[in-house]
Structure formats: C-alpha cells, structure tokens
Amino acid sequence: MKMADCDFSPMKQQIKQDLEQILFDIQQSLVGLDQDKKCLLGKFEQIREKFIQIESAAATFYLNCYLSPFTDKYLDLSISIQNLSARRYGALIVVQRSDPLEDLIQHGIPIGATISHSLLESIFFPGSPLHDGAVLIQSNQIVSAANVLPLSHWSNEGEKLGTRHRAALGLSERSDAIVLVVSEETGKASFASNGSLYPVITT
Incomplete structure (x- = not known):
C-alpha cells in the first residue's frame, strides 16, 4: 500500500507506552482475581476502551499516510x-x-x-x-x-x-x-x- 514518508517513531513510542500501561493493568487484574470481593468488570472495560483508543490513534495516523501522496487536501x-x-x-x-x-x-x-x-x-x-x-x-x-x-x-x-x-x-x-x-x-x-x-x- 503506497504511503508518504511518514515518521513512525513518535507513533510507535506512544503505542508502546500505551501497551505497557495495559500490560500493567492486566497484571493488576491478575492480582485482583485473588481477592474474592473485588469486582474486575470495570477494569476490563477500561482495558477494552484503551485498546480501542490505541487502534483509533494508529488508524488515524496511517490514514494520513495513505492519503497524502494522492491529495493535498x-x-x-x-x-x-x-x-x-x-x-x-x-x-x-x-x-x-x-x-x-x-x-x-x-x-x-x-x-x-x-x-x-x-x-x-x-x-x-x-x-x-x-x-x-x-x-x-x-x-x-x-x-x-x-x-x-x-x-x-x-x-x-x-x-x-x-x-x-x-x-x-x-x-x-x-x-x-x-x-x-x-x-x-x-x-x-x-x-x-x-x-x-x-x-x-x-x-
């Protein structure tokens, strides 16, 4: 797929940081499973929403790269x-x-x-x-x-x-x-x- 010469470094760094945060949240959820009275449904929803945010941010960046060789607008x-x-x-x-x-x-x-x-x-x-x-x-x-x-x-x-x-x-x-x-x-x-x-x- 043809793309412009986009600088992927900042995007990759941000995605890495976001994924590391999700990994931390998952690890905390694993600890929470040992606590019988702690409900993790809210944490699962936060992790799911964070994944969606990461996908959306990356897709928006790639969209710019895909379009910029074909339109200045x-x-x-x-x-x-x-x-x-x-x-x-x-x-x-x-x-x-x-x-x-x-x-x-x-x-x-x-x-x-x-x-x-x-x-x-x-x-x-x-x-x-x-x-x-x-x-x-x-x-x-x-x-x-x-x-x-x-x-x-x-x-x-x-x-x-x-x-x-x-x-x-x-x-x-x-x-x-x-x-x-x-x-x-x-x-x-x-x-x-x-x-x-x-x-x-x-x-």
Missing part, C-alpha cells in the same frame, strides 16, 4: 469528517488512488470543484439532493456526488453493517481506494482499505 477531509461526525450526518467519501474506478462506480452528479470542508459538509447535509450516495475525490477535486458503490457481501454473525459501510468495504475490496464513512446512527467515523474497516479519531 487531507486537512479539509479531516475537518469535514470531524464536523459530520459531531453532527451525526451520514457520509461516504471515496478518495481515488492508483486504481481506476470508472467500471466500479455508478456515476452520480458531476461537481468539478476544489475540495473544501464546507462544500463536503453541505453535500452531506440531511435533505440535500446529493447526500444519499458517495462523493468521489481525485487529487484535490470533488469530481462527483451521489455515486453508487458496489456493496460488500461481508457478514459477521452478531454484527450488522449499514449500507454505507457495506459500500465502503465493497469498493475497497475491488480497488486500492480509501473510503471514508460516517455513521448516521452513531456518528462514528472510519475508513475502509483492502476490505477492512478502521476507526478514526473524531474528538
């Missing part, structure tokens, strides 16, 4: 995802990388405008005629909106994905595109790459 993309997530506006944004997407996408409405976070946010404003579909980005341009993506056949017993997430996965399974998605139900943001979803920090 990462900051606008990041701001728009933050704002859409805060307002719980569902969104689907495709960033084309090396693979052509013409035969994979049912094209929607041409836009042909430079990327800006305000334009992206207005596209996904509820009730907008363009909000129900995917935005296609090539380099620094919003090429089109209301595009239809191929759906993934992904399934996991006990976990259901909405149409936006299945569409994000579907395109990432068939190309090297990065697909950003914001859940309308939860406001959580993630990105799809190589058929997998990764959480993105939005707070």
Whole structure:
C-alpha cells in the first residue's frame, strides 16, 4: 500500500507506552482475581476502551499516510469528517488512488470543484439532493456526488453493517481506494482499505 514518508517513531513510542500501561493493568487484574470481593468488570472495560483508543490513534495516523501522496487536501477531509461526525450526518467519501474506478462506480452528479470542508459538509447535509450516495475525490477535486458503490457481501454473525459501510468495504475490496464513512446512527467515523474497516479519531 503506497504511503508518504511518514515518521513512525513518535507513533510507535506512544503505542508502546500505551501497551505497557495495559500490560500493567492486566497484571493488576491478575492480582485482583485473588481477592474474592473485588469486582474486575470495570477494569476490563477500561482495558477494552484503551485498546480501542490505541487502534483509533494508529488508524488515524496511517490514514494520513495513505492519503497524502494522492491529495493535498487531507486537512479539509479531516475537518469535514470531524464536523459530520459531531453532527451525526451520514457520509461516504471515496478518495481515488492508483486504481481506476470508472467500471466500479455508478456515476452520480458531476461537481468539478476544489475540495473544501464546507462544500463536503453541505453535500452531506440531511435533505440535500446529493447526500444519499458517495462523493468521489481525485487529487484535490470533488469530481462527483451521489455515486453508487458496489456493496460488500461481508457478514459477521452478531454484527450488522449499514449500507454505507457495506459500500465502503465493497469498493475497497475491488480497488486500492480509501473510503471514508460516517455513521448516521452513531456518528462514528472510519475508513475502509483492502476490505477492512478502521476507526478514526473524531474528538
């Protein structure tokens, strides 16, 4: 997967420190198991949340590395995802990388405008005629909106994905595109790459 020359040292150091803290918490939990009257459920929840925070921080860093060789507008993309997530506006944004997407996408409405976070946010404003579909980005341009993506056949017993997430996965399974998605139900943001979803920090 093509990435910019990112400096991984600070991220790796932070992840190492966070994992060491989790190991300490696990060791304390093992000690706590010998104390019959001590409930560890709260500690387990803290450890689980810390793992999620580490994954999200790493995914956000890698997302920047994946996108920066293909667009100079990462900051606008990041701001728009933050704002859409805060307002719980569902969104689907495709960033084309090396693979052509013409035969994979049912094209929607041409836009042909430079990327800006305000334009992206207005596209996904509820009730907008363009909000129900995917935005296609090539380099620094919003090429089109209301595009239809191929759906993934992904399934996991006990976990259901909405149409936006299945569409994000579907395109990432068939190309090297990065697909950003914001859940309308939860406001959580993630990105799809190589058929997998990764959480993105939005707070």
